[in-house]
Amino acid sequence: MQPKPARRQKSALTIHDVARYAGVSPMTVSRVINGEKNVRESTREAVNAAIRALNYQPNPAARSLAGADLVRIGLLYSNPSAAYLSEFLVGGLDQVSRSNIQLVVEKCDEEAAEAAAARLLNSGVDGIILPPPLCDSPAVLKMLAASHTPAVAVATGRPPADVSAVRIDDFEAARQMTRHLAGLEGRRLGRGQGFGVGPVERIGQRPVQAHEPHAPRAVEVQQPVHHPRIEGAQVQQEDERDLAPLGLQRQGPRAIEALGGGRQETGFQPGDRGGVAAGGAARVGIVVGPVAEIEGDAGDPVAPGLQERPGAGADLRGLALGQERVAEPAPRAALGQRGQQRLVAHDVGLEGGGRGRGEAQVAPGVVAERAARLAPEPEGEARVGLGLQEAAVDEAGGRRLGPLQGPQDVAGDAGAGLPGRQGAVRGQVVKGQRDLHRPRRLRQQRGGQGERRRPHRSNSDSGTASAIAL
DNA sequence: CTTAGCGGAGACCATCGGGG
DNA sequence: CCCCGATGGTCTCCGCTAAG
Known part of the structure; x- marks a missing residue:
């Protein structure tokens, strides 16, 4: 009989090992890993050097445990084009892997879109991506609005006012x-x-x-x-x-x-x-x-x-x-x-x-990346333009990047409106069903009193506006 | 006084093991 | 069998120090 694995692999590197190596606190290492700004450049370099030297990889389980903010995004699609979906998925997966997001894919016929959307909602996703043609499905959009679930309509011609959109201007x-x-x-x-x-x-x-x-x-x-x-x-x-x-x-x-x-x-x-x-x-x-x-x-x-x-x-x-x-x-x-x-x-x-x-x-994958980045936001719009625009604007001496907008541009503080952490909710999770439950922060009543608002992280899944809206 | 940079305390939650 | 503390790695919140 195989012995049970130890809870912790004693040889596994932790943030503490990196901290010792770099001569800083674990907190500082965490800041560097998450790309927070308030770290001196020399300190950041020292931490990055330690990470490289030790070949440290953050423990995703521990991250999820600590942050309890595993974001799950649903991708509801009915597009019959395998090529489109393939590219779309690659782009979406690129983004979710960078942002520690889980992507849940749900296929449906257009006629059964509502039922499929309901399944996604019941599984507790934080947001839903709607590629065409479902991006223009009034029934689906209405259902998402009623459940207060952020959604991103991709390549929609007429983005509804209360739904995020990634589209080409x-x-x-x-x-x-x-x-x-x-x-x-x-x-x-x-x-x-x-x-x-x-x-x-x-x-x-x-x-x-x-x-x-x-x-x-x-x-x-x-x-x-x-x-x-x-x-x-x-x-x-x-x-x-x-x-x-x-x-x-x-x-x-x-x-x-x-x-x-x-x-x-x-x-x-x-x-x-x-x-x-x-x-x-x-x-x-x-x-x-x-x-x-x-x-x-x-x-x-x-x-x-x-x-x-x-x-x-x-x-x-x-x-x-x-x-x-x-x-x-x-x-x-x-x-x-x-x-x-x-x-x-x-x-x-x-x-x-x-x-x-x-x-x-525009490659579907790129659009999907945008959508995946935008999906957890309560509302927003990323208008995807042309590279030429940037060049043209730059050349004209402008300081704006053109029509592209990040989520924060239109949604204000991207963290606003999202429920934050609150007290523990022990006892609500059924054994073996944990991954079907909403992340803790979303199990709290949306907009409830006294919640801790989770500051918007400044790593790869955010900071768009600050980088773009110069 | 303000701000940047950083550290400490404690929370997070499933699981295990020991004690009653 | 039940209860409870310990464990794991990383996080947020809060506060401290130093510099401007």
Whole structure:
């Protein structure tokens, strides 16, 4: 008979060992591990060196025990696309592993979405991610609202007021990209070929959902090139020859119009000389407009300073040139070089640029990461934009990152509204069923009196706003 | 006085083992 | 059999010290 394992492996490294090695208290080690700010840099380095030297790994069980805050997020999906789900899961798992979050996946048919949502709620999840098409399911959204469970609608066209959302801000993207391109007048950009035309036609009426199987992939334009409502983006006759290979000569104005129904809403100003149409919740970026100067050379710097930023140049090339290949998915490669949180917009970037279609497709995995990060929040919105936006804003000397917003931007203190720790609740946990129960902090009455509010941690699962809203 | 940086005390909870 | 203390690693809260 096997002897029972000791409760504690005496040889296991603990935070105390690291503390002794580094010459600090366990508390300080904990602060360093959790990325808290109030640690002197020299102390932080000493602790990190000790962690490396001892190859210390925090004990997740002990963490859960101490914090009692294991966050569980439900992912309710009915999307039949295995590829989409696969990418979505990878991104989501990346984020939850970084944030010590447990991901619970629940599949359902659209007809059975309510029952599936109820199962998730009963299992005690802290928040639910709703990829399309369930993100727009009124019944599910209503159920989540009634249970006061935070939810994140992914790629929704019309995020409800009381539900967090991760979506692409097509309009702001188009606005900023257009302005940026307009500022490149006279520069050699490159010739695009085989641009795919996203489902732009219907944008003026309502946002087109990426999952809509019948969303138009090409626009059949019947409008004249010179549209009276968008004179700032008129395409000159001579430009049309160059536009011809793009197949966009007549679609540009139309697309621009579709973006907002007119110049005022799209943000185009008199004198703007280009346009970018953005279509669909997961598809952005079609270059239109007077591209007579465009001539292809992938190696050309497309804008001053852009190549100095990792990925930024590739972003623009991938978008503006529609090349057959982009050397590497630079936006993701840049992740971490400039701080994980701040690179969200950059990270999303134009991963699809390598498809040679001149369109940017935001990877579902990246969106899922955003959603997983946002899910436990009571409300908030992360608008996922383009890497180009960051570059453009930076280049203009702006200090804002663009339209991207972190949860705290819109939700205030992300910890507010979340129940904190209270006294013990011994006796409420059924043996063998513990993992089906809510974390302790959520077992407390939401918004109850006298609860200890758990300060928002400053490690990887938070701090977004402070990093972004400069 | 304020703030940064840090440490101590005690809580967290499932499980085990010893004593009554 | 029941009760209760000990155990495990990490956390939050609170308070202290030093520096500005």
